Amino acid sequence: MRGSPTALSFEASLPSLVAQTLGAEVAVELSDLLPTLVSDLEDVDRRLSQVLGSAYAELTESARYACSTGGKRVRPLLMAAAARALGAESTGGIVSLAAAFQLIHTATLVHDDVIDHADTRRGRPSMPRAFGIPLAIVTGDYLFVRAFELAAEYPRSIILRCGESCAALVEGEVLQEASRFDLSVGREHYFRVAERKTSAIIAAALASVAEFGGAAPPVADALATYGRSLGIAFQVRDDLLDVFGETDLLGKPLFNDFREGNPTLVVLEAYARLDPRHQSEFERLFQLRRKRSKHLLRLRELTELSGAAPVVAREAAAWAERSAGALDGLPDGPYRHLLERLAHGAADRRS
Amino acid sequence: MRGSPTALSFEASLPSLVAQTLGAEVAVELSDLLPTLVSDLEDVDRRLSQVLGSAYAELTESARYACSTGGKRVRPLLMAAAARALGAESTGGIVSLAAAFQLIHTATLVHDDVIDHADTRRGRPSMPRAFGIPLAIVTGDYLFVRAFELAAEYPRSIILRCGESCAALVEGEVLQEASRFDLSVGREHYFRVAERKTSAIIAAALASVAEFGGAAPPVADALATYGRSLGIAFQVRDDLLDVFGETDLLGKPLFNDFREGNPTLVVLEAYARLDPRHQSEFERLFQLRRKRSKHLLRLRELTELSGAAPVVAREAAAWAERSAGALDGLPDGPYRHLLERLAHGAADRRS
Numbered sequence: 001m002r003g004s005p006t007a008l009s010f011e012a013s014l015p016s017l018v019a020q021t022l023g024a025e026v027a028v029e030l031s032d033l034l035p036t037l038v039s040d041l042e043d044v045d046r047r048l049s050q051v052l053g054s055a056y057a058e059l060t061e062s063a064r065y066a067c068s069t070g071g072k073r074v075r076p077l078l079m080a081a082a083a084r085a086l087g088a089e090s091t092g093g094i095v096s097l098a099a100a101f102q103l104i105h106t107a108t109l110v111h112d113d114v115i116d117h118a119d120t121r122r123g124r125p126s127m128p129r130a131f132g133i134p135l136a137i138v139t140g141d142y143l144f145v146r147a148f149e150l151a152a153e154y155p156r157s158i159i160l161r162c163g164e165s166c167a168a169l170v171e172g173e174v175l176q177e178a179s180r181f182d183l184s185v186g187r188e189h190y191f192r193v194a195e196r197k198t199s200a201i202i203a204a205a206l207a208s209v210a211e212f213g214g215a216a217p218p219v220a221d222a223l224a225t226y227g228r229s230l231g232i233a234f235q236v237r238d239d240l241l242d243v244f245g246e247t248d249l250l251g252k253p254l255f256n257d258f259r260e261g262n263p264t265l266v267v268l269e270a271y272a273r274l275d276p277r278h279q280s281e282f283e284r285l286f287q288l289r290r291k292r293s294k295h296l297l298r299l300r301e302l303t304e305l306s307g308a309a310p311v312v313a314r315e316a317a318a319w320a321e322r323s324a325g326a327l328d329g330l331p332d333g334p335y336r337h338l339l340e341r342l343a344h345g346a347a348d349r350r351s
Numbered sequence: 352m353r354g355s356p357t358a359l360s361f362e363a364s365l366p367s368l369v370a371q372t373l374g375a376e377v378a379v380e381l382s383d384l385l386p387t388l389v390s391d392l393e394d395v396d397r398r399l400s401q402v403l404g405s406a407y408a409e410l411t412e413s414a415r416y417a418c419s420t421g422g423k424r425v426r427p428l429l430m431a432a433a434a435r436a437l438g439a440e441s442t443g444g445i446v447s448l449a450a451a452f453q454l455i456h457t458a459t460l461v462h463d464d465v466i467d468h469a470d471t472r473r474g475r476p477s478m479p480r481a482f483g484i485p486l487a488i489v490t491g492d493y494l495f496v497r498a499f500e501l502a503a504e505y506p507r508s509i510i511l512r513c514g515e516s517c518a519a520l521v522e523g524e525v526l527q528e529a530s531r532f533d534l535s536v537g538r539e540h541y542f543r544v545a546e547r548k549t550s551a552i553i554a555a556a557l558a559s560v561a562e563f564g565g566a567a568p569p570v571a572d573a574l575a576t577y578g579r580s581l582g583i584a585f586q587v588r589d590d591l592l593d594v595f596g597e598t599d600l601l602g603k604p605l606f607n608d609f610r611e612g613n614p615t616l617v618v619l620e621a622y623a624r625l626d627p628r629h630q631s632e633f634e635r636l637f638q639l640r641r642k643r644s645k646h647l648l649r650l651r652e653l654t655e656l657s658g659a660a661p662v663v664a665r666e667a668a669a670w671a672e673r674s675a676g677a678l679d680g681l682p683d684g685p686y687r688h689l690l691e692r693l694a695h696g697a698a699d700r701r702s
Binding site for chain 2: 054055056058059062107108114115133134135138139140141142144145148149152153159160163164166167171173174175177178
C-alpha cells in the first residue's frame with residue numbers, strides 16, 4: 001500500500017525553474033511554449049510524487065525531499081522538448097520514463113553528497129545532513145529501485161538503454177574517484193569521466209524518447225549526440241561555476257572540486273598554463289587533503305591568473321555549438337529551436 | 352566494452368558452500384542431487400562474473416570482490432531447487448534471474464556494511480574496509496544496476512516482482528534504522544522488518560521461478576509462502592547466531608545487533624523475560640551508543656539468563672515448519688524434499 005500522493009515541496013515553483021533553466025532572454029523569446037512545458041513537468045512531478053509514496057512516512061519524506069532538492073528538472077525538460085520537437089501532441093507516454101531518469105539522476109546526487117560530505121544542495125541541507133548517512137544511502141537505493149520500476153513500463157530496448165547509461169554513470173564515478181588529487185590525468189581523462197558521469201544519462205534519455213516516439217534510428221542517434229555534447233557543455237560549465245560562480249545563485253558553496261581534488265577541465269587548464277613557480281604552488285595547494293579558506297581562495301586566484309577561465313568557457317560554448325548542430329536533421333520548429341537554446345544555455349548559465 | 356569474464360575468487364568452493372548450506376547430514380542424504388545443483392550454481396556464477404565485467408578494472412575488481420564475499424548463494428540455490436522441483440530439466444532459463452537476485456542481495460550487504468561500519472564479511476575485509484566508503488557505495492549502486500539489467504531479460508511481471516521486493520527491502524532497512532536502540536517496538540515490528548528486509552526478496556525470487564516455469568498461480572503463491580517463512584526462520588536464526596554463534600564459523604564478529612542497537616527477536620524476548628533489576632541493566636547496556644567488550648559480554652550473559660534463546664530457537668523451527676508445510680501442494684520428489692530440508696536448515700544452521 002502506498003501513501004497518498006501529495007505535492008513535492010520545491011524550493012522554487014516549476015515555472016520559475018523552467019525560466020531559470022532557459023535564461024531570461026530565451027524565456028521571453030519562447031514564452032509561447034512555457035505553459036506547455038510547465039504542464040509537462042507537472043505531470044512528471046505528479047508521477048514522481050506518486051511512485052515515491054511508501055507505506056513508511058519516513059521513507060516517503062526522505063525520498064520526496066531528495067527529489068525536491070534534486071535539481072532543476074533539466075532531464076525531464078529536455079525529454080519533453082525532444083518529444084514535442086519530434087511532433088508529439090502529448091508527452092503522456094513518456095511521463096514515467098522522464099520520472100525514471102530524474103530519479104536516477106537524483107539517486108546519484110544523494111549518494112554523491114554522502115561520498116563528498118556535502119552539507120548543502122540547492123540552498124537546502126543535503127540529504128545526509130538532513131536525514132543522516134544511513135537513511136541517505138538507503139533512500140538513494142530506493143530512488144534507483146523506483147526508477148527501474150518506472151522504466152519497466154517500457155520496451156526492453158529502452159530499459160537496457162536506461163541500465164547501460166546507469167552503468168556508465170557509475171563507471172564515471174569510479175574513474176573520477178580514482179583520479180582525485182591527480183593533476184597528471186590529462187584532458188582525455190576529464191572527458192571520459194564527463195561523458196560517463198553526465199552525458200550518458202542525457203543521451204540515453206533523449207534517444208529513448210525518440211525510440212518511444214517511433215522515430216527512425218538516425219533521429220535517435222542525432223538526439224543522443226545532441227544530449228552527449230550538451231552534457232559535456234553542462235559539465236564544463238558546472239566546473240567553471242564551482243570556481244567562479246555565485247553561491248547565492250548556485251545554492252551550494254563554491255570550491256567543491258578544489259576541496260575534493262577533482263581534476264576538472266578548468267583545473268587542468270589552469271595548471272597547464274601557469275609558469276613553473278605558480279604551477280608548483282597550485283600543485284601543492286591542490287593536493288592538500290584538507291584545504292582552508294585561504295588555500296581555496298588562492299587556488300581561485302591562481303586559476304584566474306592562468307587565463308584558463310575564458311579558454312574553458314569557449315570550450316563549453318564549442319560543445320554547445322556541436323550539440324545544437326546535431327539537431328540539423330530534425331524537423332525545423334519552435335521546439336527544435338528551444339533545444340538549440342537549451343544547449344547554448346547549458347554553456348553560459350550562471351546557476 | 353566489457354572485460355573478459357574470469358572466475359570469481361571465492362573464499363570457498365561451490366560444492367563446499369552447498370554442503371555447508373545443506374548441513375553435513377542432508378548433504379549425504381541428498382548427495383545424488385549435489386552435482387546438478389553445483390553445476391546450476393556454477394552457471395549463475397559464470398553469468399555474474401560476465402555481467403560484472405566493466406571497462407574499468409577497478410570497478411570489475413570491487414564488484415567481483417563484493418560477490419565473492421557476498422554470501423552462500425542461498426537464493427540461487429533455492430531458485431535452482433525450486434525450478435527442478437517444478438520439473439525443469441535445466442535451469443538455463445533462470446540463470447540471469449538468479450544472478451539478478453544474488454546481485455540485489457549483495458548490493459544491500461555492501462551498503463549495509465557501509466551503514467554498520469562493518470569490518471569483516473565472511474572472514475574477509477568488508478567492502479568499505481577493502482575499497483573505501485566511496486567505492487563501496489558506488490559498487491553497491493553498480494550491482495543494483497546490473498541486477499536490473501539482468502531482470503530486464505524477463506517478462507514485465509517478473510521485473511515488477513523484482514522491483515517491488517527491492518522496494519520492500521529498502522523499507523525494511525528504513526524501519527530497522529528507525530527502531531535502533533528502541534526496546535519498546537514489540538515483536539510485530541520485528542516481523543515487519545524481517546518480512547521486508549529478508550523474506551520479500553526470497554519470496555519474489557521463488558514466485559518468479561514458478562511464474563517463469565509456467566506454473567499455476569497457486570504454485571507460485573505456495574513457493575512465495577515457503578520463501579517468506581523460510582526468510583523469517585533464517586533471520587530469527589541469524590539474530591540468534593549473532594549472540595551465541597561461533598565467530599570462526601560465521602566469518603564475522605558477534606554482537607553486531609547489540610552494537611548497532613537492533614531490537615531483534617532474541618533481544619526483545621530476553622528483555623521481556625528478565626526480572627526488573629536485570630531488565631533495567633539490560634536496557635541501560637543495550638542503549639549505550641558505544642559498547643565495550645564487557646558490555647557486550649554482559650548483554651549475552653543476561654540474554655542467557657533470561658532463557659530467551661531456546662524459546663527463540665523453537666520459534667525459528669516453527670517458521671521452518673510453516674515454510675516446509677507450504678510445499679504440500681507441490682509434486683513430491685527429491686527436490687521438494689531438498690527444499691523442505693533447506694527450510695529446516697535455515698532454522699538450525701550454525702553459520
